[in-house]
Amino acid sequence: MTKFADLHLKPPIGNPVAQKEMAELARCLGYSLVAVTFRPRDRDEEVNRVRKIFLDAGLDVACRVDISATSRSELLKELRVLRRDFEIVAIECKSSEALSVAQRDSRVDVIYLDAASSRGGFTLNRASSSSVHLEINMSRLTQTPGLPEHVKIARIGKEIAKAKQNRFRIVLSSGADNSMYLRAPRDVAAVGMLLGLGKEEAVKSISSIPISLVNKNRVKLGSGYVGENVRIMGIKDEKKGLEIPPRQNRS
């Protein structure tokens, strides 16, 4: 059976009732993994409380942070500070400078464009070493007021075409900040097809691609990770036996 993941949920942090409602609905709709967006300044107790609500609903939870940067230096500074604390690091690209840096940096997991920056001259050009995914949020179609629907569809369609051309992996997410904007995974895939993805591509964009991204990052954040395919299995100590110092993160 296909497992589905929504990498972009934004439940209101101070509202446990709304969080519980979103968690229950996500589970009912068929998701098995969700990434909950936190702010960098959110306290650990708050993060753990929200995680517990989603875990209790029967969902696997990943912690995500959205960095909204306009300049290169600002983006690099945020990445240095936040990378090891979150399983998913997403960049909201508000300028072409930030987009240019984000799509080449291996610490970035996901980039997404806001409605304004997707208007015209954005350049998607993935570096071969980077593992950046382009995220398409359903909330851009359902929650962005002002623009006519055909314009939004055309812009996102153009983004997807450019992403495919540059061999970006595409992730479809809801971007929901309340339960009214959550959608069933296969419905999201159907919207992906409407935007220019093939049927299999669309289903993968909400199932295997986000799940493998989270799994890969969990391995990286786990203790003993050195690099691609290199992991410390144990430190041999003649007297004490095997011991690996654990790393602290929010996962």
Next chain:
Amino acid sequence: MKRRGWRYLLVKIVANRALTKKAFSESLAASVEHLFGHVGLAEISPQVVSYDQECSTALVKCSREGVQKLRATLALVTEIENSPAAAFVLRASGTIRGLRQRLLLKNVFTNPDHIDSSLRRSFGAGTYVGVTENNNK
């Protein structure tokens, strides 16, 4: 001549106020027409077969070729009759009987008590029917 194939979708509607079958049906047709035009509407041919007002669930029939377009349309529904609303496809099947059988099968294994009361309030009393498992085919 090849016989036209149909698909049946069980759709849950969440809205701030109670909707009638007519209101949902008109809204659905308008949404399909808005997204795909008259040609798309003819191709998809969405029809509301039945509507349960108490549970806010509808059984919608559409052409087999248009099922993805109908799903996309339902996913993009954000308001019905000028009030906030959302629609979720719970199940899809080739026959109404198949849909009912799956629901009955699910009903045996599901426990309505484990659904949170707030969710049941927004989803209606029949929330537990068929939505506690994630077989969203």
